[in-house]
Amino acid sequence: MDNARRLVNIALIGFMGTGKTTVGRLVAEQLRFGYVDTDELIQTQTDRSINDIFKTEGEAAFRALEQAVVEALALRSGSVIATGGGLPVNPNNLASLKRHALVVSLWSSPEKIWERVRHQGHRPLLHDPDPQAKIRELLAAREPFYKQADVLINTELRSIREVAQQVILQFRLQAAHHR
Numbered sequence: 328m329d330n331a332r333r334l335v336n337i338a339l340i341g342f343m344g345t346g347k348t349t350v351g352r353l354v355a356e357q358l359r360f361g362y363v364d365t366d367e368l369i370q371t372q373t374d375r376s377i378n379d380i381f382k383t384e385g386e387a388a389f390r391a392l393e394q395a396v397v398e399a400l401a402l403r404s405g406s407v408i409a410t411g412g413g414l415p416v417n418p419n420n421l422a423s424l425k426r427h428a429l430v431v432s433l434w435s436s437p438e439k440i441w442e443r444v445r446h447q448g449h450r451p452l453l454h455d456p457d458p459q460a461k462i463r464e465l466l467a468a469r470e471p472f473y474k475q476a477d478v479l480i481n482t483e484l485r486s487i488r489e490v491a492q493q494v495i496l497q498f499r500l501q502a503a504h505h506r
């Protein structure tokens with residue numbers, strides 16, 4: 328199974344607010360890789376915001392769009408792929424990413440996540456009467472999926488730069504191993 332993997336991309340998975348976008352952009356810049364974000368791809372393709380898709384069509388419709396976007400990513404190489412926080416819950420998505428990418432999971436505590444996302448309004452799942460409880464609940468439910476990554480990095484105790492360095496180091500090591 329492992330032999331069938333081509334490690335030509337890096338995929339960042341993890342909960343909202345763990346640093347996927349900032350780390351992803353920095354890693355891409357340093358490796359001279361392209362950068363893509365699954366939420367941005369969905370928004371461009373549908374010409375709608377994530378909030379709007381959730382509101383008018385519901386979460387299931389969003390997840391279907393997410394899976395279609397992930398499948399299309401298999402054609403890429405030399406890309407850092409930042410993914411939406413709920414994407415790895417669908418096992419097809421994780422399996423698909425693993426075929427062509429080193430999958431790195433970024434991890435933070437619910438408290439740190441709340442600190443990072445509390446002033447942002449673009450995440451429909453946090454439009455909840457008790458967003459902190461929602462974060463704890465979703466994070467606990469998703470932990471087993473995030474742990475299926477090739478590499479796990481706690482982003483709470485490290486600077487963005489240190490996290491990016493770790494990602495690059497792991498990619499170089501594991502890409503050499505799979506060559």
Ligand code: S3P
Pocket residue numbers: 341342343344347366377410411412413414449450451452
């Ligand atoms: C979601 C996370 C968001 C976005 C959507 C759903 C989730 O992405 O895909 O709002 O289920 O956790 P970020 O993790 O980039 O915020």
